[in-house]
Amino acid sequence: MPVLAKICGLATADTLDAAVAGGASHVGFVFFPPSPRHLGYDRASGLAARVPGHVARVGVFVDPDDALLDEAVRAARLDAVQLHKTAPERTAIIRARTGRETWAAVAVKTRADLDQARHYAGAADRILYDAKTPPGAALPGGMGLRFDWTLLDNFRHPLPWALSGGLDPANVAEAIRRTTAPLVDVSSGVESAPGVKDVDKIAAFLKATRS
Numbered sequence: 001m002p003v004l005a006k007i008c009g010l011a012t013a014d015t016l017d018a019a020v021a022g023g024a025s026h027v028g029f030v031f032f033p034p035s036p037r038h039l040g041y042d043r044a045s046g047l048a049a050r051v052p053g054h055v056a057r058v059g060v061f062v063d064p065d066d067a068l069l070d071e072a073v074r075a076a077r078l079d080a081v082q083l084h085k086t087a088p089e090r091t092a093i094i095r096a097r098t099g100r101e102t103w104a105a106v107a108v109k110t111r112a113d114l115d116q117a118r119h120y121a122g123a124a125d126r127i128l129y130d131a132k133t134p135p136g137a138a139l140p141g142g143m144g145l146r147f148d149w150t151l152l153d154n155f156r157h158p159l160p161w162a163l164s165g166g167l168d169p170a171n172v173a174e175a176i177r178r179t180t181a182p183l184v185d186v187s188s189g190v191e192s193a194p195g196v197k198d199v200d201k202i203a204a205f206l207k208a209t210r211s
Ligand SMILES: O=C(O)c1ccccc1NCC(=O)[C@H](O)[C@H](O)COP(=O)(O)O
Pocket: 008, 009, 028, 030, 032, 035, 036, 037, 060, 061, 062, 084, 130, 139, 140, 141, 142, 143, 144, 145, 164, 165, 166, 167, 185, 186, 187, 188, 189
């Protein structure tokens, strides 16, 4: 089974096209104004129009309100929503409201953090294990931080899942081998500066997922 790959935080046509050409299964659009990857609705709409049908459009949110969600789902024609810092009860409501595949991000630093995933059974469709960012950090993701992959050893995943946090072209093959992740997600590992995606790094990352 080929490993699926999401390139997150795309904001330009050339880098979006590189993700599609390189074989990404998912592309991520960030709707969170403090992020250097944040997209307005018009820009998201234009990018979404370039995405072929076999590639899923994922909107990335931080505990969003209904107005933001509704407008982003419409503008970017989202296939899935990825929710950070969103309680299981609210996640279930968003899943029902949008009718979209719903991913719950679980921030991981210790083994105990993984237990949060169980609370999303019945509320989400997929868990995204991401590295926990430091208290007071501006962003809950997209900071290039990695968690200890061995924490996932023998963990009984309550839902389909994905691995994220600090992945890059040099370490993603080892991450897949070590964790058996069915889907990997990257943002800053394929950037030349925060929010600036690099087409060569995107291509290298996607190639490495198949190695
Ligand atoms: O990327 C962002 O700017 C962002 C902002 C707010 C919430 C989540 C965000 N990113 C989520 C992602 O899916 C990233 O791809 C994931 O955290 C991994 O990031 P990185 O460690 O930089 O590869």
